[in-house]
Amino acid sequence: MSAQPDMLVVGAGNEYMGDDGAGIAVVAALEQMACPHLNTFQCGTDLFRLATVDRFYSHVLIVDAVRTGDPPGSIHWFAPCHAHRFRKSGSVHQLSLLEILSLLPLMTALLETTEFSLVGIEPGPLRTERRLSPPVAAAVRQVTRDLRTPHGTAAVIRRCRREREASAAGDS
Secondary structure (H helix, E strand, O other): OOOOOOEEEEEEOOOOOHHHHHHHHHHHHHHOOOOOOOEEEEEEOOHHHHHHOOOOOOEEEEEEEOEOOOOOOOEEEEOHHHHHHOOOOEOOOOOOHHHHHHHHHHHOHHHOOOEEEEEEEOOOOOOOOOOOOHHHHHHHHHHHHHHOOHHHHHHHHHHHHHHHHHHHHHHO
16 A cells, blocks of 8 residues: 655645646645645645645645745745735735744644645736636746656755745745
């Protein structure tokens, strides 16, 4: 019997609001592929749904639209605890990602020691439609390609960790 994947990729966002559905689109694409090295989870705009996970994951990677002021389709790699470094960052979610991730371990012991990383895709202007803008669709394809193999997934995690370490060094 093979071991269960130790990595959970979470798609966040609203697929009916154009580019805000970038995280949902990445996870939907991964679900169409054979990716036995990871599990996927669609949480939509309710990141508290993560509290319903039924097993421990050492790493949870959240893919979401993150507004920083960079050009649409830009890809950001970071740990959620350093998301505050994006001065123009915004979210359409009621609570910030930082607030939600600080509450999740209180809601389920399965997430107490989980390492979280975030891949943010810069959205263009949000529209009430299901179609992604061309630059965001290209970023979704890139992130999906990066995550489809164990080697690619490990590279994404390393990049998020490097950004976390660089950010921590800048804080001192």
